[in-house]
Amino acid sequence: MCVCVCVCVCLSVFPCDYFFFLPSSLIFSVEDFLNGARVVVSARTYADFTPQATFDIKKCDLHKLDEGPPLQAVLSREEGLQYYRTMQTMRRMELKADQLYKQKIIRGFCHLYDGQEACAVGIEAGINLSDHLITAYRAHGYTLTRGGTVREIMAELTGRRGGIAKGKGGSMHMYTKHFYGGNGIVGAQVPLGAGVALACKYLGKNELCVCLYGDGAANQGQIFETYNMASLWKLPCIFICENNKYGMGTSVERAAASTDYYKRGDFIPGLRVDGMDVLCVREATKLAAEHCRSGKGPILMELQTYRYHGHSMSDPGVSYRTRDEIQEVRSKSDPISMLKDRMLSNNMASVEELKEIDVEVRKEIEDAAQFATTDPEPPLDDLCNHIFYNDPPMEVRGTNPWTKLKSVS
Amino acid sequence: ALTAMAATRLFLSASPVKSSLTGLTGGTRSSLGLTLLKRSPDRTAEPKAQRRHAAHFTYHPDPAPAQYGPTQKMNLFQAVTSALDNTLAGDPTAVIFGEDVAFGGVFRCTVGLRDKYGKDRVFNTPLCEQGIVGFGIGAAVAGATAIAEIQFADYIYPAFDQIVNEAAKYRYRSGNLFDCGKLTIRSPWGCVGHGSIYHSQSPEAFFAHCPGIKIVVPRGPVQAKGLLLSCIADQNPCIFFEPKILYRAAVEQVPTEAYQIPLSQAEVLQEGSDLTLVAWGTQVHVLREVAAMAQEKLGVSCELIDLQTILPWDTETVCKSVVKTGRLLVSHEAPVTGGFAAEISSTVQEECFLNLEAPISRVCGYDTPFPHIFEPFYIPDKWKCFEAVKRMINY
Numbered sequence: 001m002c003v004c005v006c007v008c009v010c011l012s013v014f015p016c017d018y019f020f021f022l023p024s025s026l027i028f029s030v031e032d033f034l035n036g037a038r039v040v041v042s043a044r045t046y047a048d049f050t051p052q053a054t055f056d057i058k059k060c061d062l063h064k065l066d067e068g069p070p071l072q073a074v075l076s077r078e079e080g081l082q083y084y085r086t087m088q089t090m091r092r093m094e095l096k097a098d099q100l101y102k103q104k105i106i107r108g109f110c111h112l113y114d115g116q117e118a119c120a121v122g123i124e125a126g127i128n129l130s131d132h133l134i135t136a137y138r139a140h141g142y143t144l145t146r147g148g149t150v151r152e153i154m155a156e157l158t159g160r161r162g163g164i165a166k167g168k169g170g171s172m173h174m175y176t177k178h179f180y181g182g183n184g185i186v187g188a189q190v191p192l193g194a195g196v197a198l199a200c201k202y203l204g205k206n207e208l209c210v211c212l213y214g215d216g217a218a219n220q221g222q223i224f225e226t227y228n229m230a231s232l233w234k235l236p237c238i239f240i241c242e243n244n245k246y247g248m249g250t251s252v253e254r255a256a257a258s259t260d261y262y263k264r265g266d267f268i269p270g271l272r273v274d275g276m277d278v279l280c281v282r283e284a285t286k287l288a289a290e291h292c293r294s295g296k297g298p299i300l301m302e303l304q305t306y307r308y309h310g311h312s313m314s315d316p317g318v319s320y321r322t323r324d325e326i327q328e329v330r331s332k333s334d335p336i337s338m339l340k341d342r343m344l345s346n347n348m349a350s351v352e353e354l355k356e357i358d359v360e361v362r363k364e365i366e367d368a369a370q371f372a373t374t375d376p377e378p379p380l381d382d383l384c385n386h387i388f389y390n391d392p393p394m395e396v397r398g399t400n401p402w403t404k405l406k407s408v409s
Numbered sequence: 410a411l412t413a414m415a416a417t418r419l420f421l422s423a424s425p426v427k428s429s430l431t432g433l434t435g436g437t438r439s440s441l442g443l444t445l446l447k448r449s450p451d452r453t454a455e456p457k458a459q460r461r462h463a464a465h466f467t468y469h470p471d472p473a474p475a476q477y478g479p480t481q482k483m484n485l486f487q488a489v490t491s492a493l494d495n496t497l498a499g500d501p502t503a504v505i506f507g508e509d510v511a512f513g514g515v516f517r518c519t520v521g522l523r524d525k526y527g528k529d530r531v532f533n534t535p536l537c538e539q540g541i542v543g544f545g546i547g548a549a550v551a552g553a554t555a556i557a558e559i560q561f562a563d564y565i566y567p568a569f570d571q572i573v574n575e576a577a578k579y580r581y582r583s584g585n586l587f588d589c590g591k592l593t594i595r596s597p598w599g600c601v602g603h604g605s606i607y608h609s610q611s612p613e614a615f616f617a618h619c620p621g622i623k624i625v626v627p628r629g630p631v632q633a634k635g636l637l638l639s640c641i642a643d644q645n646p647c648i649f650f651e652p653k654i655l656y657r658a659a660v661e662q663v664p665t666e667a668y669q670i671p672l673s674q675a676e677v678l679q680e681g682s683d684l685t686l687v688a689w690g691t692q693v694h695v696l697r698e699v700a701a702m703a704q705e706k707l708g709v710s711c712e713l714i715d716l717q718t719i720l721p722w723d724t725e726t727v728c729k730s731v732v733k734t735g736r737l738l739v740s741h742e743a744p745v746t747g748g749f750a751a752e753i754s755s756t757v758q759e760e761c762f763l764n765l766e767a768p769i770s771r772v773c774g775y776d777t778p779f780p781h782i783f784e785p786f787y788i789p790d791k792w793k794c795f796e797a798v799k800r801m802i803n804y
Contacts, residue, residue, distance in 0.1 A: 109603075168781060220537050319512070
């Protein structure tokens, strides 16, 4: 008791910020001793931060819309830290996947999302977890925002039984509740998304479906078929085109007659959003969600974003664009840096606090990677499971007439 | 710290990566003076992983053909490039198009062609398979030799309607007034070791059910060039599936001049008296090993046939062989139910029923989607085929 009071006084005499210059290991050990005091100190120092601030965001180009999202966004400290943590987790997770792929622990195809974190986090901030989302193969980020854990995601990448799809899907096929993947065939997920939106409308739970695709997929026929159906039946569907300027190795100018992807919906209202700014994405998503929930039908959003990696791990990413370009985007428009600068310059968090988050994130990723490499692979029976829905287990014909495996679901 | 890490990664992505270097990257990413990342995972885990991913076959190159002129060492994708080069040189109406073909293609099959022949003859299409094939049909009908590329056979399904309903039936429904015989569709095909569901499929059986098109699968560079040139010259729409696992693995001496290998003619690679083995593409090399194993361990002499053209297939060669040996084994990577082996099996039993000593064996993939992690168990490797051979001999 004596000791506690003493230390309390000491800490109150010294500048509170001094507490945060201690190395992380010491913070943890101090905490062990002074649990009570730490809480008191925390309340004191956190009160020094700005609880919320307003930021200017870029104006969105509009198509057949009278009003765009507001030009200012309010960010609270908690939200800021949460977005920072999620984006940092996403970034580190993708980089870890890169590392594991190069070590041949992850095999197959791996499409990384780093650079585009603001899109996933911003969209999730604008909708509820009970809404639905479907995207293409660059899906690790969305799996995370939609409720997956890093452990499950990494184990799925390495194909182990602890994976989010039991190790049977791999990088492109990850699913959670209300997240329909993770789809390998380009453009095929868009009509699916419209179908989900129809179910939302039909069931009347005021949910909507966010349906994502890329700039390459925007030239697929089924996208336009879906625009027509969604608009005709006024489905609560937010179509989002993540325009990262390259469809695999083809730049948008060389693939599309019109690169104004937000206008390609023609009769569907659209808006073009700065996809590197999480607040811009969030405000635009809120507007879009409001539009859908009020029964006005679908809406189209184009997020202008950028990916640092190549299309997949087999693509170095520099044969169709210059390293300077990548470097420029990284230094000027990196979503995590932008959020960090905003928070720091408005005294919404301290450098050390953010570094602490970094440390925790790294540890989480390390643990997940460890799990992903040591978890056992799915059992051989799983080869034939889940083909059909079957009450009695059915026999699956094998490579020879005398080998049959059982399929259970 | 961010730029240093970015620089290291850019450096790594450009050069072949070794595990020690990635460990180095991990070390530099530290904060507060503590190295928090572990070094790369335990090295002992690596050999096991790499063993698992060794190819399931050994490539057996054909001897250099003497009758077609000077030859050059080429692998499969270079042989395809050579064939396309010969075509563009000899036929002024020939055009090549598909996703990413301009810079050379994702498998380097069209490297250098755009520079040599111009961007109006070798050009990229947007991402739309249905559009690509439909466009190709139109170009072919109008008189151009159209060579379309579908980036992976797994992506050919949006174009399925165009191929089956438009291309295959054009001559028939117009009473020979129009045809799209100048259309050839090329597509990488088959398992590749880590392709999983959407980069490993073998869809030849879907198209075999459609009269009006021809389907061809080569087993190596020499066959690929000859068969591709035959497909292009053929007056019917052709689909040419290229086994992607052989693009680099298969190296042979290939003639530099143009030559053709006739379609609808199966090739007997090895004569035998006890058992007939039939396959196409990569599986031919698996069965070659099986034939060697059968000879060595069971004293069984196998006759190996490469079907080459799936549709219309050479029933005569296969049936003649079965009449001689009395036993037939057909093998392919596609799932067993409804796979092309079923068609061969059915026809052979019709023609050669009394000659059969044992039921016809089909050693194929399981009736599941092509798995990610289970690929080594899924594919009909030499052990499964050998087992089938043993059972047939002992029937």
